[in-house]
Amino acid sequence: MKKSKWGILFISPYIIVYLLFTALPIVISLYKSLFVNYWKGLEEVGPFFCGLENYVTLLTDTSIYTYLGNTAIMWILGFVPQLVLSITLAAWFSDHRLGLRGIQFFKTVIYFPNLIIAASFASLFFSFFADCGPVNALLMELGIIDEPFQFFSNTWSTRALVAFMNCTMWFGNTTLLLLAGMLGIDKSLKEAAEVDGASTWQVFTRITLPLIRPILLYVIITSLIGGIQMFDVPQILTKGTGDPNRSTMTVLMYMNKHMFSKNYGVSGALSFILFMVTAVLSIIVFSLNSKTEEGRGVR
16 A cells, blocks of 8 residues: 555646646536536526526437547548558558568658647648649549549539548557567467468468457547547538538537537536447447457357
8 A cells, every 4th residue: 555656646747737628627517518608799598507408409400410420430431541551551551471671760760640630731731632633633634634623613623632631640650569560460370370380361461460369459539539538630621610511510610619619518418428428339339348348268
């Protein structure tokens, strides 16, 4: 017990920061969500206690489900290629038999997009894929199209651009996390499997993937949380409109509109709903992982 105080002392800065900047805002949002409080011109209306009225208003509005669907679609379109690309690169970089050169250089290069501010990244892509941008100019020069393709007037092309940007920004970070897990695997396990006649694919699926399961779980959970909170890329790329036809409007963009209009009660309710959705999805992923591990153990 005397030694345990040092552990508490070392983790206390994180606990304090978490309580002040994460737990406390959640509690405040929950409290404000129980009140009607907005501005009508220069006059503030409320706060008046309304109970769960803000939640009923949001959950009976079909638009919130549309925005949840938009968020899920763009997250899946970006995360699946990101995970496949990251696992492939990590497997290549960790396989010494390939004799790849300049691995340290490539590790640095693939992480660079993660350091770029999302606003700058979105502005860059907006310029590239504009009607008079270099992408359209190149496609017309190659004879692929006869006239500029309006990327931002088509639902799926706009969603694909948002997903592609998120994939490009984060695949380097995911690659390094998975690479760290693969480099921590005992080489003797792979060598023993190869001696027994296992193919490269069998070694990867039967040894590598199961042993990096905790890191995969961490990547999925953190990416899921980031996907639900998707805001900056679609906000800047579509100038906050979520066009075309609000097909790229995310839940956080919807909440931002309530915050901008100073509708604090509804925005607080929406933020708490997002918190609950994130918690439920995280619990589902953890439970599925636990059941998989139990099934493997039984066999």
